[in-house]
Structures are given as C-alpha cells and as structure tokens.
Amino acid sequence: MLDALIKLAIARRGLVMAIVAAVAVLGLWNFNRLPIDAVPDITNVQVMINTEASGYTPLEVEQRITYPLETALAGLPGLEYTRSVSRYGLSQVIAIFSDDTDVYFARQLVGERMTSASGRLPAGLQPELGPIATGLGEIFMFTVDAEPGALNADGTAVTPMDLRSVHDWIIRPQLMQVKGVVEVNPIGGYEREVVVQMRPQRMLAMGISSSDIVDAIRANNDNRGAGFVERNGAQWLMRIPGQAQQAEDIANIVVTASAGKTVLVSDVADVTIGHGLRTGAATQNGREVVMSTVFMLVGENSRTVASAVGEKLAEINASLPEGIVASAAYDRTGLVEKTLDTVTMNLTEGALLVIVILFLMLGNIRAAILTALVIPLAMLMTFTGMVQTRVSANLMSLGALDFGLLVDGAIIIVENCLRRLSQHSAQSPSVLPLRERLNLVFEATREVIRPALFGVFIITAVYAPIFALEGVEGKMFHPMAITVVIALMSAILLSVTFVPAAVALLFRGPVQEKHNPVVSGLSRVYQPLLRGVLKVRQLVVLIAVVLVTLSVWQATRLGSEFAPNLDEGDIAMHALRIPGTSLSQAIALQETLEARIKELPEVERVFAKIGTADVATDAVPPSVADNFIILKPRDQWPDPDKTKQQVVAELEALVATIPGNRYEFLQPIQMRFNELLAGVRAEVAIKIFGDDLETLAALGESLEGIVAGVDGAVDIQMEQVTGLPLLEFIPDDAALRRHGISRQQLQDQLATALGGDVAGTLFEGDRRADIVVRLPESERTDIDGLKYLPVTVGEGDDGSRVVPLQELVTLTENMGVNQVNRENGKRRLVVTANVRGRDLGSFVDDVRAAVGEDLDVPAGYWIEYGGTYQKLQSASERLMIVVPLTLVMIVGLLILALGSVRDALVIFAGVPLALTGGVLALTLRDIPFSISAAVGFIALSGIAILNALVMVSFIRELQRAGTGLEQAIIEGALTRLRPVITTALVASLGFVPMALNTGIGSEVQRPLATVVIGGVISSTLLTLFVIPALYRLVHRNDNKGRV
Secondary structure, three states: OHHHHHHHHHHOHHHHHHHHHHHHHHHHHHHHHOOEOOOOOOOOEEEEEEEEOOOOOHHHHHHHHHHHHHHHHOOOOOEEEEEEEEEOOEEEEEEEEOOOOOHHHHHHHHHHHHHHHHHHOOOOOOOEEOOOEEEEEEEEEEEEEEOOOOEOOOOOEOOHHHHHHHHHHHHHHHHOOOOOEEEEEEEOOOOEEEEEEEOHHHHHHHOOOHHHHHHHHHHOOOOEEEEEEEEOOEEEEEEEOOOOOOHHHHHOOEEEEEOOEEEEHHHHEEEEEEEOOOOEEEEEOOEEEEEEEEEEEOOOOHHHHHHHHHHHHHHHHOOOOOOEEEEEEEEHHHHHHHHHHHHHHHHHHHHHHHHHHHHHHHOOHHHHHHHHHHHHHHHHHHHHHHHHOOOOEOOOOOOOOOHHHHHHHHHHHHHHHHHHHHHHHHHOOOOOOHHHHHHHHHHHHHHHHHHHHHHHHHHHHOOHHHHHOOHHHHHHHHHHHHHHHHHHHHHHHHHHOHHHHHHHHHOOOOOOOOOOHHHHHHHHHHHHHHHHHHHOHHHHHHHHHHHHHHHHHHHOOOOEOOOOOOOOOOEEEEEEOOOOOOHHHHHHHHHHHHHHHOOOOOEEEEEEEEEOOOOOOOOOOOOEEEEEEEEOOHHHOOOOOOOHHHHHHHHHHHHOOOOOOEEEEEOHHHHHHHHHHHOOOOOEEEEEEOOOHHHHHHHHHHHHHHHHOOOOEEEEEEOOOEEEEEEEEEEOHHHHHHHOOOHHHHHHHHHHHHHOEEEEEEEEOOEEEEEEEEOOHHHHOOHHHHOOOEEEEOOOOOOOEEEEHHHOEEEEEEEEEOEEEEEOOEEEEEEEEEEOOOOHHHHHHHHHHHHHHHOOOOOOOEEEEEEHHHHHHHHHHHHHHHHHHHHHHHHHHHHHHHOOHHHHHHHHOHHHHHHHHHHHHHHHOOOOEOHHHHHHHHHHHHHHHHHHHHHHHHHHHHHHOOOOHHHHHHHHHHHOHHHHHHHHHHHHHOOHHHHHOOOOOHHHHHHHHHHHHHHHHHHHHHHHHHHHHHHHHHOOOOOOOOO
C-alpha cells in the first residue's frame, strides 16, 4: 500500500502539488481562526455558591449555611470534592467536578440541590451561583477615576459614590454586551442609597419605634393596578400610583396619625442621599478609585475578549460625564502578545537555523528548499488540525514543536534520492528518460521510507504518556502532545506524497553532488574513529553503560518542580493585615504601601483590591489586599540587566518596614493557577484537618515554625482563623421578662438601628437605590451613646413604653473566630509557603521529614500536602507507570518491524544514552526536573530511535546484499553519516532559540529545549559509535551475509 501511494504521488505529481496548495490555503484560512492565548486554561470544572448573611459570625455561617449546603451537594454525579470558607456575613462553597462533566450540567445539578436546601437555611437568605467563568477568566481590569478638580453638573465635587454610579449604570451595562463577557464585577466606591437616619430622641418623644418607620415606608411606596374599563370603544387601564419619586416624597410619608396628631418620617428621621456599608475598596497609586474586573465566559478566547473589552471601553469613555475617566489597569492581551512574540521568535529562528543546516549539509539548493518547504506546509496543516481539535496557540501547545523533527523524514528521503540520482549521473551524464527518472526516485524513496516513517511513527508514539496525564496536568500538557502529533502526522503525509512528487518535478537534468567540504571532512574524521571503535567495542559499550549509570544517579539529585513559573512581567503582592482591620484603616495602610512601592524606579503603577467585591469570587475580609504591581518595559529600567528576582527582593526590603503588614509575592496568573490547584495562592500548602479550631491553630503555629526552619522557605503564612473583634450585646433575660419584650423583638430593633433595614426601593429611570432605615453613622459608631438607644418595650394592651438599651443588655468586647475553612466536609487550616532558590520537590521532602520528626499530631487530626507539589506527585506517579509501558510497546514495534529481537534492542539502546545528554544539560544549566523536562525526554526517545533505526536498517540491507559484517557496518555508517548528522543538527538547533530566549514565557519552554539539545548531542554520538559497536558485538557469531 505504501509503495502504491508513493508510485501514485510520483505519477500524479501535478495533482499532488494542487492538493498540497489547496491544503496550504485552508491552513492559512484556519490560521486566522486559530484562538491565541498565553497558557492553556487549566481550570477544573467548578461551581461557586455565595450566600450573603449579614450579621452572622463565621461560626454561625458555618453551622447554619455552609454545612447544610455542603450536605446537600453530597452524592452529586461527577462531584470530586468540595471546599468552603465561612467568614463574617458570607458563606462560599465551591464544588469541584470531574473534567468530563459539562459545566452547565454541573450548575444545573447544584442549582437543584440549592433549591432543596434553601428550606434549611435561615429565613431571607438566598444562595447564588458564581459567574460561569473559569479560574483564569479575569482577563481585564479597569479603574473609574475622576480627573483632578472634576465637578458634577451641579457644581459639587465628584465623590466615590458618583464614580460607582457611573460604573454601575453607564459602563457595566455596555460591557456586559461584549461577546464572551459573563460578569463585570466592581469593587470600591459606594453604592447609592436613600438613607433614613433615625433620630432616637425625637422618636422617644413621639413614641415611635424603628419598625413603625419601616412599616410606614413599605406601606406608602408602591404602585398598584386595578384592571381596566372600556369607555367609548377604548380600553382604559386603571392605576393607583403611590410610589415615591424622590427622597422628599419619602420624608413626607405619614408614620402615624392619631388624635389629630400626624407624625411624618421627616419628624423622626433625616432622609438623605447616602451610601451603604461596604465590604471592599480599590486603590491606584495611593488614591481610592472604583475598580472592576471583567470575567470571560467559559470556553471563550482571552485574547479576543480582552481586546474587544478594551475597544468597547475606549468607546464608552466618550459618553462618560466630563472629568470621569475609565482606564485599563490590567489587560491579559499584553501578556498574550508578549508570549506570542516569544513563541514566534523561537519558531522563526529555529526554522532559519534548520534551513541553513540543510543548505550546508545537503549541498544542493533545490534539495534544501524542497526539504525546508515541508516546515511551512506541515505547520499550515497543523493549524487546521488545532482549529478542529479546539487547541489554542499558546506557550504549551507550540512549545514542543521542533522543525528539525518535522523535516527528519524529508531529509532522509531527499538525501537518498539525491545520492541515487548523482550516482546515476556519474555513471551516465545524459539526461534520464522520464520513466527511468521516476522509477529511480521511487526506488530511492522506497529504500528509506519504511525506517524513516517507522521512526517518525515512534516519535509520535512516545507522546502517548502525555495523553495519560489527567486533571490539571493533563489540561496543561495535552495541547502540547496534540499539536506535536498533528504536526508529525502532517510531516509523514508530506514525506510520502509531496516530497517524492517534488523530487520528480525538480530534478529533471543530471544531478551532480557538489563537493561538500563539511560532509567530506566529517567522513575523513569519522572513518578511522569508527574502525578504532569496532576494535575496542567491549570497552566502548562498557563506557556507555557507565555513563548511563552515572546519569541515572545524577537524575535523582536534580530536584523537581511541577512546571517552571511563567514570568509574566508583573508582580502580584498579597498583603495581609491584622484580622479585624477596618476598611478605612486598610485603605490608609494601602495608600502608605503604594507610595512606598512607587519609590522603586522599575514600577510603572500599582493598584489594589481590598476585601470582597460585589460578586464574592474572592471571599477575603478587609484585612487582605491583592496588590498588582505593573513594571515598566525593561528598556526603561535604570539597569535593564537586573533580574526579576532582584526587583522582588528590593521590593520586599522596601515594604518590610511598614508596620501591620505581611506579604506574599507571586504573579497575577501564577496566583490564580495556584489557587485553582489547591484552593491556596502559594506554591506549597500544608493542610491540617480536624474538628477543634483552637487545636488546629496551635498545630498551625507549630507547623509555621517548622517550615520557617527549612532552607528556601519564604512568604510563610498561616490562615488567620481567630482575632475578629466582636462587640456583643448580651441580653439580660430578667430585664427582658420584666419589660415584656422577647429576644427577637430586641434583635430586630437593634438590627434595624445598627445594621439597617431595607424598607423599599426608589426608582429613577433605569437606576434604582435601596431605601435603608438606620441610625446616623455618628451615632452607630458611638459605643457609649448606644447605651442610651431607645428600645420600644411592652407592646400590647397596656401600650408601649421606651427604655434605654443599657437596661436590657450588657455590652462586651470579645475576640472571635475570623473564618472557618472546610474541605470535603471537614474543618481544615492551611500553612502556606513559597519556595525561592531551590526546587519544589526537595523542599517538600525536607518539610515532610521535619514535620514527621518535630510535630506531634493528636488522634483524629491529619496532615496533607497540596499546592503545585500535589500535581507534580500525581503527574510523576502516572508517568512512572505509562512511560515504561510505552517503551515496552516501542520495543515490540521494533521487533515487529525488524523481525529481530537483537536488532530491536540494539536500536532501543539509543534511548538511555540520549537521556544521558539530557540529564547533563539540565545539570549544567542548573534546571530542576519538571513535567516540561519530562516532555523533552519523551521527544528525545523518539529522536534517538529514529537515527539508530535508519542506520541499522541500512547495515542490514548491505548484509542481505552479501557484504561482510564489519564492512557492512562501516559502509552503512559512512553512507548514513550525512542524514544522521543533518537530522541531529536540525533537531538540536531547532530548539536553540527556545533554550536561549529570555522573553516573556521562555522559562516554560527552556527545560524542554535544554533536554532535547543535550540529548540529541549524546544520541548522535551514540548512533555514530556505540550503535555500530553494539551491533558488531551482538552479531559477532553471524556468518557472512546472514542477519
């Protein structure tokens, strides 16, 4: 079948060229449709449930909301685990499903269970699902700010409330219309409210309670319809308007009217336009602003959506009130463009190096151009395949592409055709008749096509272990394997059809191989060395065995990490303050912090999110701030050669002197990656599970000290589980009975006075504002004054009286639980750390050893290790099973292809010596083992087998033709010297730009490229010297001509 295909391609060469041209045009069209991103989206399928529970403490939230919701989710199909956080006024439960679960189906299942659980939750609480976005869905952030001296239309200064109103009613509705946007989540500023500020003294004098005011507003702020009537052939709708049109209408509502005495809302309260209580704020360069995060819908392309949002925001700016500006603060497009530049540069430089080598080694311009044409054609076919398999072009998917591998098959075929045609031209200088020329090309192609194709198929097969990876690691590396396999299969197809057809078209006249000084020089050096090696073959094989043994020992000392950290060019700094820090205090601290950060000359700007946004995607208290530090382009730095690590170290030293803050330094996407992997933002998470919070806290403190003693540990943090200041009003039961008031009545009155009660809504066109009844801010915060707050008691037949609050309650100040974290229905506490200056794997090994030695864990409590380390472990365990199976499969394929166990094992011996060079290269560059490096080793195995297979197949052919064993080895090795050296050079040089590049994203590709370059060098030496020696050794008893 293969012979028939080659014959058809040569005979119908014009048709083949037309088909290839059509496929190339299709590839160009698909290239424009190809989604482009920085990294693959590794988000697991998760559904977030947020429940706002104003006034509930973390323990009450856990007990009454989080636990019932977690229990309701148990048993859902595809549910892998749950994790939750319960903090003051908020419950967040996250359900993580298996990767094959459709996210919309998962949300439907969770929605159904939420409905059934709502009956077990406190009255008035409504759980809500989070946005349909991935963990990496935060693609764009922008700020809404006022220019200096900006004024409203009425001449007043622009306030944070005005900025928030502009965001909520002008910017957000327009951005929500952009295709691919699922949520625009603001933080900062103040939501506009109509505040009915109660005046306790007036209420006391007039005998009015807070519930009277709330009831009066609710009863006088609504429109009603009363059907319709027909009059004179027309239908008239009947309405009874009663809705307040402005704040003055609310002030004029009657609260009570008895005995000719009317009391209005304005008599007992001040009605003003004010703002509500808030849980979060945002700052930029030391000033408070409104910030908003744009979330991308699951499955959309971040580059397209972020770009569309940026364009829409520029349009919206034209319609904003004068003096108010919306400007981009963080745009994922920038990172995508930078990583795309890195990948493009690597591939372009790699392609150029490959083409130069082809010119040098083949010594024929037409042959070099023909071989090089396989690169763009295979890539165009790959783009079509990527679009069909929904793989985006990113650092990982394009990171393992080596153009050297794509042209391997073509090099072997073109080189053999060139050799055969030049041999014929040397014997007969006349032009070959067409039929003879086509037949010669067919014979030359057939000679090498099987080992060439088989070798490329094996390179494809060695990528099988990557497809065995699951979960996050699978999502990260599957795109790489898919792209490489598509590219290699495209190259195979072109090698069988396009290459022989093009040779038949291009080489019509006599072909003379010009003297190639490079090849002839290599041959002169190689021949005597090879003869010498064959004489001391046992020693050569022994040296090879020793080298392999040493490399295996060295590999165990390399250290390990899951994947190299992508340098995004920016810094994310997690600032943690004392639990219970107020929002206003946090903003003041933040302004000081940002002023200090701006002193660093490399910093362009800094912005921060403090506390929780409107949609609680990050359930953090006001004591926690996420700082985003955007650095200037490197050419604007005072010292452009300064490393990112040096900048972080200087930044750390700069902010360390500010009291009341602790810090973690990461990067925006890396922070999200870590959070998706383990629910924490650091690289290592040590989780302690148990029931009692005090015991967990004590264990956590001990663990924090142990981790601090391990070399390389930085940013060590323990979750803040205690320290929330509580002001508690403890009811006096005897006083309550004496005054005839129940606990609930007391609680309702205090909740309205202090927290506020929503009595209705004021509508102004599209805009709306809650009408909230509460005490003025000055009285809410006056703790001594609260003792005299009037409380209505004794409602009933005897009438009602008012008594001061201090007669009914005792005020106490306590420290309560800050937050409660749970995982799989069990309380847990996490100690986190980042690692600097060493690899992750050995760091965790040291931590495990120290914890096992120094930490006494009580019965019923246990420790688990999470973070990126967990993914490294699961990926390594899976590869440890699949890689050996794949190698056994390759040996089986070689035996089938060659019909000889001995020859199959000789060829397979190429793998360990190729790995030797990879290990040495990693050691020299001080790069730890990672899954990226593992992919490099996998690719290496295929390259090593390809070269060895081509050489051994040729030696076997010569033996079959009657050549003696040693002569066949020498002749075969010399004949295959050029293709072996050429394929080795193109394979290694194709990765050189990737290994040396320092652009954004290059660190992800560097281990893979380093492994391949080092391995190809050792593999080539093996193929040229050790394989012939080994072949001679295992065939030492063969008779002449027999295999």
